[in-house]
Amino acid sequence: MVKLSHRMSESVTEPVLAVKDLSVILSREGRPSRVLDGISFDMFPGEIIALVGESGSGKTSIGLTLQGLLPREYQPQVAGSIRLAGIELVGSGRRTWQSARRHLVRAISQDPMGALNPTMTIRRQMRESNGGCEGSIEDWLSRTGLPDPDRIADALPHRLSGGQRQRVLIAMAMVARPKLLIADEPTTALDVTMQAQILDLLRDLARDQQTAILFVTHDLTVAASLADRVLVLYAGRIVEIGRMQDVARNATHPYSAGLLAARFDLDSDRRRPLPTLPPEHTHSINVEDACAYATRCPIAQPDCTAIRPPLELASVHGGAVACLHHEQTPYLSAQRADAKPWPAQAIQETAALRLSSIGKTYPTGARSFWGRRKPQSVLRSVNLSIKLGECVALVGESGAGKSTLLRIAAGLVVPESGTVTRFDKLPPQVVFQDPVAALTPWLTIGEQIGERLRAVSLDSDYGRRRVGEAMKLVGLDPVLMDTLPAEMSVGQCQRAVLARAIIVPPRLLLCDEPISAMDVSLAATTLNLLGDLRRRLDMAMLFVTHDLAAARIIADRVAVLKDGELVEVADPDAIIAAPQSAYTQSLIAAMPSLQAAGGR
Amino acid sequence: MLAYLTKSIIGAIVVLLVMSFIVFGLQSIIPADPARAIAGPNAPLETVEAMREQLGLNDPAVVQYGRFLLRLAHADLGTSVRTRQPVYDDIRQYLPATLELGLAAIALGVALAGVMAALQFLIPGSGGIRLVMVGVGSTPIFLSALLLAYFFWFRLDWLPGAGRLAYRDFAGPTGLNVIDGILVGRPEVSVDALLHMILPALALALPIGIAVGRSLNSALHEVMRQTYIRTARGKGLSETKVLLRHGLRNAATAPLSMVSLQVRLLFGNLLVVERVFGWPGLGLYTVQAFASADLPAVLGVAIVFGILYILVNTLIEIAQSIADSRIDL
Numbered sequence: 015m016v017k018l019s020h021r022m023s024e025s026v027t028e029p030v031l032a033v034k035d036l037s038v039i040l041s042r043e044g045r046p047s048r049v050l051d052g053i054s055f056d057m058f059p060g061e062i063i064a065l066v067g068e069s070g071s072g073k074t075s076i077g078l079t080l081q082g083l084l085p086r087e088y089q090p091q092v093a094g095s096i097r098l099a100g101i102e103l104v105g106s107g108r109r110t111w112q113s114a115r116r117h118l119v120r121a122i123s124q125d126p127m128g129a130l131n132p133t134m135t136i137r138r139q140m141r142e143s144n145g146g147c148e149g150s151i152e153d154w155l156s157r158t159g160l161p162d163p164d165r166i167a168d169a170l171p172h173r174l175s176g177g178q179r180q181r182v183l184i185a186m187a188m189v190a191r192p193k194l195l196i197a198d199e200p201t202t203a204l205d206v207t208m209q210a211q212i213l214d215l216l217r218d219l220a221r222d223q224q225t226a227i228l229f230v231t232h233d234l235t236v237a238a239s240l241a242d243r244v245l246v247l248y249a250g251r252i253v254e255i256g257r258m259q260d261v262a263r264n265a266t267h268p269y270s271a272g273l274l275a276a277r278f279d280l281d282s283d284r285r286r287p288l289p290t291l292p293p294e295h296t297h298s299i300n301v302e303d304a305c306a307y308a309t310r311c312p313i314a315q316p317d318c319t320a321i322r323p324p325l326e327l328a329s330v331h332g333g334a335v336a337c338l339h340h341e342q343t344p345y346l347s348a349q350r351a352d353a354k355p356w357p358a359q360a361i362q363e364t365a366a367l368r369l370s371s372i373g374k375t376y377p378t379g380a381r382s383f384w385g386r387r388k389p390q391s392v393l394r395s396v397n398l399s400i401k402l403g404e405c406v407a408l409v410g411e412s413g414a415g416k417s418t419l420l421r422i423a424a425g426l427v428v429p430e431s432g433t434v435t436r437f438d439k440l441p442p443q444v445v446f447q448d449p450v451a452a453l454t455p456w457l458t459i460g461e462q463i464g465e466r467l468r469a470v471s472l473d474s475d476y477g478r479r480r481v482g483e484a485m486k487l488v489g490l491d492p493v494l495m496d497t498l499p500a501e502m503s504v505g506q507c508q509r510a511v512l513a514r515a516i517i518v519p520p521r522l523l524l525c526d527e528p529i530s531a532m533d534v535s536l537a538a539t540t541l542n543l544l545g546d547l548r549r550r551l552d553m554a555m556l557f558v559t560h561d562l563a564a565a566r567i568i569a570d571r572v573a574v575l576k577d578g579e580l581v582e583v584a585d586p587d588a589i590i591a592a593p594q595s596a597y598t599q600s601l602i603a604a605m606p607s608l609q610a611a612g613g614r
Numbered sequence: 615m616l617a618y619l620t621k622s623i624i625g626a627i628v629v630l631l632v633m634s635f636i637v638f639g640l641q642s643i644i645p646a647d648p649a650r651a652i653a654g655p656n657a658p659l660e661t662v663e664a665m666r667e668q669l670g671l672n673d674p675a676v677v678q679y680g681r682f683l684l685r686l687a688h689a690d691l692g693t694s695v696r697t698r699q700p701v702y703d704d705i706r707q708y709l710p711a712t713l714e715l716g717l718a719a720i721a722l723g724v725a726l727a728g729v730m731a732a733l734q735f736l737i738p739g740s741g742g743i744r745l746v747m748v749g750v751g752s753t754p755i756f757l758s759a760l761l762l763a764y765f766f767w768f769r770l771d772w773l774p775g776a777g778r779l780a781y782r783d784f785a786g787p788t789g790l791n792v793i794d795g796i797l798v799g800r801p802e803v804s805v806d807a808l809l810h811m812i813l814p815a816l817a818l819a820l821p822i823g824i825a826v827g828r829s830l831n832s833a834l835h836e837v838m839r840q841t842y843i844r845t846a847r848g849k850g851l852s853e854t855k856v857l858l859r860h861g862l863r864n865a866a867t868a869p870l871s872m873v874s875l876q877v878r879l880l881f882g883n884l885l886v887v888e889r890v891f892g893w894p895g896l897g898l899y900t901v902q903a904f905a906s907a908d909l910p911a912v913l914g915v916a917i918v919f920g921i922l923y924i925l926v927n928t929l930i931e932i933a934q935s936i937a938d939s940r941i942d943l
Contacts, residue, residue: 081848083844083847112850112851112852115848115849115850117850120849125841128842129841129842129845130842131842131845131846131860131864133863133864133937133939133940134859142851142859143849183845
C-alpha cells in the first residue's frame with residue numbers, strides 16, 4: 015500500500031485524523047452488508063478533502079462512522095482504526111464517543127431545514143453546542159455572515175431561510191472549535207447563489223480556524239471548487255485518491271472518469287444525449303476478490319473479476335488508484351463523444367398549455383383576531399404558453415413560485431386570477447421531485463403503472479403487455495412488474511413514475527424538480543430519458559428546476575421566474591450568452607465549473 | 615393569546631348553549647314524568663296535574679326553555695328528586711372529591727405514559743413493555759377496578775379500598791383533602807387521603823397511561839428519526855438529554871390531544887370506579903341518581919362535566935402551544 019499523504023513536503027504536521035483499514039458492516043433486516051471496506055486516509059489541520067461518489071457508495075456512512083452515529087437498529091460492526099487528534103475511537107466506549115463529538119468532530123447536514131430543533135430557539139441550541147456557555151455565540155453567528163445575530167439567536171428555526179439555517183448549523187458546529195468538520199452535501203438543498211456563498215464560508219473556516227473539512231458530495235464540480243484533495247468512493251472502497259485538480263484533470267479510475275464525464279454544465283453539448291455512467295447491473299458478483307466496478311466498467315478485463323485491485327500509485331497524477339488497467343482510462347472519453355444527436359423535434363404552433371395572467375396569493379404571517387392571515391402574492395400576472403411538442407424549463411430560486419405555477423398548470427391549485435387552457439382533455443401528468451414518495455408503498459410497480467388503464471384489468475394479458483411496454487419505454491425491466499417500490503433503487507422508482515405518466519401518453523408532461531435530489535450520473539440519465547420520451551411520444555413538457563444547466567440541456571425555451579414574475583423567456587443559449595435581467599446574470603455567475611476551479 | 619382566550623370563551627358559551635338545548639330536549643323526551651316522580655307513584659291524577667302546572671310543564675316549549683336558561687344562569691339546576699336538595703348544592707358537595715380523584719388520575723396516567731415511553735427508548739430490547747401495555751389496555755375498567763380492589767385491599771390489605779378518608783369528621787376549606795390536610799396543619803390527613811386515592815386513581819390512570827403512552831411512543835419514534843435528533847447527538851449530548859430535551863417536546867402535540875380525549879372517557883369511568891371504591895364524588899352521586907330516575911341530578915352533572923371538559927380542552931391547547939412554539943393561538 016502506498017503512502018497516501020500529499021502533505022509531506024509542507025511540514026511534519028501530525029494528521030488530525032488517521033483512518034486505517036476501516037470496515038463497517040450494517041445489518042438491514044438481518045442481512046449484513048459491508049458498506050465500507052478497507053478505507054484508509056489521513057487528514058491534516060486546515061485541509062479540505064472531498065469525498066465523492068454516487069448515492070449508495072458509502073460516503074455518508076463514512077461521515078456517520080467518524081461521529082459514531084451509525085444507526086443502532088442496523089447493528090453496526092466497525093473494524094479498523096480511527097485516530098482523531100490522537101485518540102483511538104474504534105472500540106471505545108460511549109463516553110469517549112460523546113466527548114469526541116463534543117470537542118473534536120462536528121457535522122453539518124444535507125438538510126438544513128430539518129437539522130434544527132423546531133421548538134428551540136437558535137440561542138439555546140447554540141448554547142448546548144458550546145458546553146452550556148453563552149459566550150461567543152453571537153460572534154460565531156456573525157462570522158458565518160448572518161446579519162443581526164442577536165435577532166437570529168432569539169428566533170425559532172422556522173423563521174429562517176434555508177441558507178440562514180445552514181449558516182446557523184455551521185456556526186453551531188464551529189462554536190465548539192472542532193478539529194474535524196464533516197459537511198455532508200451541505201449545499202444540495204440550496205440555490206446556486208446560496209451554494210457559492212456557503213462554499214466560500216467553508217473555505218475561509220478551514221484556512222482561518224485550521225479545521226479539517228471532510229466535504230461529502232456527489233458533485234465533482236462542487237468538490238473541485240473547494241477541496242485540496244479528493245477521495246473517490248465506489249461500493250464502500252476508495253478507488254482513487256489524489257490532489258483535487260489532478261483528479262479533475264486526469265481522472266485515472268474509469269469510475270472517476272465516468273463521474274466527470276456525466277457531469278453537465280453550461281457548456282455541455284445539448285444537441286445529443288449526455289454521457290452517463292454505465293447502468294448498475296442487478297446481478298452482482300462476489301466482490302471479495304474482484305473489482306466492485308467490474309460489472310459496469312467499459313474497460314473491464316477477465317482479471318478484474320479475479321483479483322481485488324490494490325490502491326497503487328497513479329503515475330499520471332501522483333495520487334493512488336485501485337484499477338488494474340488504469341492506463342486504459344484516457345481512451346474512454348474518446349469512445350463517448352460519438353453519441354447520436356437528438357432527432358429534430360417538430361414543434362407545432364398550437365399551444366399545449368396556455369397560462370394567461372395567472373395570479374396567486376398565499377396567506378402568511380401571524381393570524382389576526384378572526385384567524386385570517388395577510389395574503390402574500392406568489393405569482394403576479396404570469397403569461398406563459400407551451401406549444402405542442404415543445405419543452406419549456408421554468409428556472410428560479412426556491413420561493414420564486416415555480417412549483418405553484420406547475421401546480422396551477424396541473425389543475426391541482428386554483429389561481430385567483432387568470433386562465434389556464436390545455437390542449438388535452440385528459441389531466442396532464444406530473445412527475446414530482448421525490449420518486450420514492452410519489453409511489454404508494456404497498457402497491458406493486460405494475461399495479462401503479464397500470465392504474466391509469468381504467469377499463470383494463472392488470473391480470474389480463476393485454477393489461478400486462480401494456481404495462482410491460484410502458485416499462486420498456488422508460489428502460490425498466492418488465493420483470494420488475496411485481497416488485498414493491500421499497501425493493502427498487504431511486505433511479506428505478508423514477509423510471510416507474512415516468513412509466514405511470516406515459517402509459518397513456520399525455521400531450522403535456524409536467525416535471526417538478528425531478529432531478530434535484532439525484533446524484534450527477536442519475537440526473538444525466540434522467541435528463542436523457544426525458545429527452546428521449548418527449549421526442550418519441552411527442553409530448554410538450556414543463557420542466558421546473560433551479561438548475562440552469564439542466565434547464566438548458568432539456569428545454570427548447572427557458573423561462574426565468576423571480577419573485578412571482580417572469581423576467582425572461584428565451585432560447586437557452588441566448589439567455590446564457592446574453593442574460594437580460596440582473597437576476598439571470600447572478601444565477602449564471604454563481605454556477606460552479608471545473609474550469610473556474612482550476613485557476614484557484 | 616388574549617385573542618385566543620376571548621375566542622375560547624365565546625366558543626365555550628356557544629357549546630354550553632347547545633348543551634343546554636340538548637339537556638332541555640332530553641327532559642321533555644324522556645318518558646319519566648318529573649311531576650309523577652315528585653308526587654309519588656300512588657298520587658291521584660289531579661295531584662300530578664297540579665304538580666305539572668306548578669312546575670310549568672304545561673307552558674309552551676320556548677317559554678320552558680327560556681325559563682330553563684334563566685335558571686341555569688342563576689346556577690339553579692333544579693331540585694334532586696332523590697336527595698330533595700338543590701342539585702347545585704349536591705354538586706358543590708360532591709365535586710371536590712371527584713376533582714381530587716380525577717386530577718390525580720390524569721397526573722398518574724401521564725406519568726405512567728412518560729415512564730413507559732422513555733423506558734422503551736432508553737433500554738434496548740424492551741419490547742415486553744408493549745405486551746404488558748396491550749394486556750392492561752384490553753382489560754375493561756370495571757374489571758381492572760375490581761381486580762385492584764380485590765388484590766390490594768381485600769386480599770393483601772396493603773392499601774385502603776373504600777371511601778376517601780379514615781377521619782370521618784374532617785372537613786377542610788377547599789374540600790380537596792390532600793391540600794386541606796396541609797392547610798390546616800394535619801399532615802396525617804393528607805397522607806391518609808393520598809393512600810385512599812392510590813387504588814381508584816390507578817384504576818382510572820391505567821387506560822389513560824396506555825392510550826397516551828402509545829400515542830407518545832409513536833410520536834417519539836417519528837421524532838427520533840428526524841435530522842435534528844442527529845444534530846443533537848452530534849453535539850455529544852447524552853442519550854437521555856437528547857430524548858428529554860429534543861425528543862419529548864417535539865413529540866408532545868399528539869399525546870396531549872390524546873389526554874384531552876381520555877379526559878372525556880374519564881368522566882364515564884369515574885362512575886364505575888367511584889361506585890367500586892365507594893368514593894363519595896359526582897360519579898357515585900350520578901350512579902345513585904340513575905337508580906332513582908333523578909333526571910335533574912343527572913343533567914346537572916352532565917352540565918358540570920361539559921364545563922370541565924371545555925376547560926381541560928382549553929388548557930391542553932395552551933399546553934400544546936407552549937410545547938410547540940410554532941402553534942399560533
